[in-house]
Amino acid sequence: MASSGTENSTSDVGTEPDTWLALRCRVSEAKKDLLVSFLFDLGSRGLTEDHPGLDVGDDGPLVSGDPKDWSPDAPPSPDGHVVLTGWFLGSNDPEQLVADTGARMEELLIEGAPTIERVVPTDWNAAWKKDYTAFRLSPRLWIVPTWEDAPASAGNAEVLRIDPGMAFGTGTHFTTAACMRLLDVRLAAHPGQTVLDVGTGTGLLALGGLLLGADRAVGVDTSPPAVDAAIENAAQNNLADRFDVLLGGVDAAPAGRYPIVMANLLAPLLIKLAAQLAGRVAPGGAVIASGLLTRQEQAVTDAFSAVGLVVTDALRNHDWSALVLEPA
Numbered sequence: 001m002a003s004s005g006t007e008n009s010t011s012d013v014g015t016e017p018d019t020w021l022a023l024r025c026r027v028s029e030a031k032k033d034l035l036v037s038f039l040f041d042l043g044s045r046g047l048t049e050d051h052p053g054l055d056v057g058d059d060g061p062l063v064s065g066d067p068k069d070w071s072p073d074a075p076p077s078p079d080g081h082v083v084l085t086g087w088f089l090g091s092n093d094p095e096q097l098v099a100d101t102g103a104r105m106e107e108l109l110i111e112g113a114p115t116i117e118r119v120v121p122t123d124w125n126a127a128w129k130k131d132y133t134a135f136r137l138s139p140r141l142w143i144v145p146t147w148e149d150a151p152a153s154a155g156n157a158e159v160l161r162i163d164p165g166m167a168f169g170t171g172t173h174f175t176t177a178a179c180m181r182l183l184d185v186r187l188a189a190h191p192g193q194t195v196l197d198v199g200t201g202t203g204l205l206a207l208g209g210l211l212l213g214a215d216r217a218v219g220v221d222t223s224p225p226a227v228d229a230a231i232e233n234a235a236q237n238n239l240a241d242r243f244d245v246l247l248g249g250v251d252a253a254p255a256g257r258y259p260i261v262m263a264n265l266l267a268p269l270l271i272k273l274a275a276q277l278a279g280r281v282a283p284g285g286a287v288i289a290s291g292l293l294t295r296q297e298q299a300v301t302d303a304f305s306a307v308g309l310v311v312t313d314a315l316r317n318h319d320w321s322a323l324v325l326e327p328a
């Protein structure tokens with residue numbers, strides 16, 4: 001069984017728990033993002049995805065450099081299904097998790113009863129690290145885990161080394177990949193800009209932006225493990241002198257406006273922060289926002305249009321959307 005799509009979450013756990021609970025569901029590939037959203041709402045701290053029978057090649061799942069032709073998702077599994085595992089803190093009640101998920105099986109198109117297993121954290125770390133391997137994230141950028149060498153197929157592309165630690169931002173989730181893709185296009189046209197990355201996680205978007213032509217980057221995150229991971233990843237890539245990482249929300253960023261504001265946050269947070277994010281965009285600049293399900297797009301665009309930003313570009317895949325919003 002091959003795996004892909006491993007992603008850590010927005011953990012606020014300062015130390016690792018003694019055990020994790022692995023809640024597994026089999027679901028149709030095309031419908032899995034609804035289940036992803038549900039598992040995060042239920043309290044999942046991370047997700048892994050197993051594709052029965054799928055052999056992901058050396059180049060990873062990315063197939064094309066053309067923005068409109070490009071998909072950060074793994075190719076479909078031969079049988080059209082994936083096994084999605086939600087990772088919950090061991091302090092949760094396993095029976096309750098199974099019951100809550102079981103109650104939504106029909107709506108979420110889960111096939112077969114969900115199962116749950118208690119796992120020690122070291123096993124979990126080893127398991128997901130094994131499946132996190134080098135891949136091309138955007139036309140000009142490869143992601144390479146810190147414990148691997150860059151593959152020859154990376155050629156002349158920029159290489160960003162990432163160790164996600166306990167933070168969200170491996171690049172394997174559509175929302176991160178779509179943000180990076182939109183950022184790549186924007187920086188190719190206008191290099192030398194400063195990027196503000198709100199909810200920086202591992203720092204992947206800000207650091208990728210620096211490799212692709214941004215002059216400086218500022219990352220803010222309310223999660224201490226994310227701040228630690230971003231600082232460590234900046235050092236790993238010799239980018240610390242151009243990347244300021246701060247603990248906190250939008251207000252933690254140095255005063256002023258930025259040509260590019262990244263915000264890969266969930267829809268309710270995007271809506272809540274719309275005015276604050278709009279207030280940080282320089283004239284002629286843009287917010288690149290994701291973390292929203294496509295069915296939440298209208299509510300998010302309404303919130304931004306109320307503060308003077310309109311959608312000028314978008315990438316969508318299955319149920320997720322990433323938007324470029326610019327002053328009207």
Ligand SMILES: C[S@@+](CC[C@H](N)C(=O)[O-])C[C@H]1O[C@@H](n2cnc3c(N)ncnc32)[C@H](O)[C@@H]1O
Pocket residue numbers: 009010011167168169170171175176179197198199200201202203204205220221222223226248249250264265266269291
């Ligand atoms: C979905 S992750 C995005 C991580 C990374 N930027 C990426 O695109 O993969 C969202 C991040 O936002 C952080 N976060 C949540 N609420 C926040 C807030 N109000 N202000 C700043 N960061 C926040 C979380 O801790 C998490 O690291």
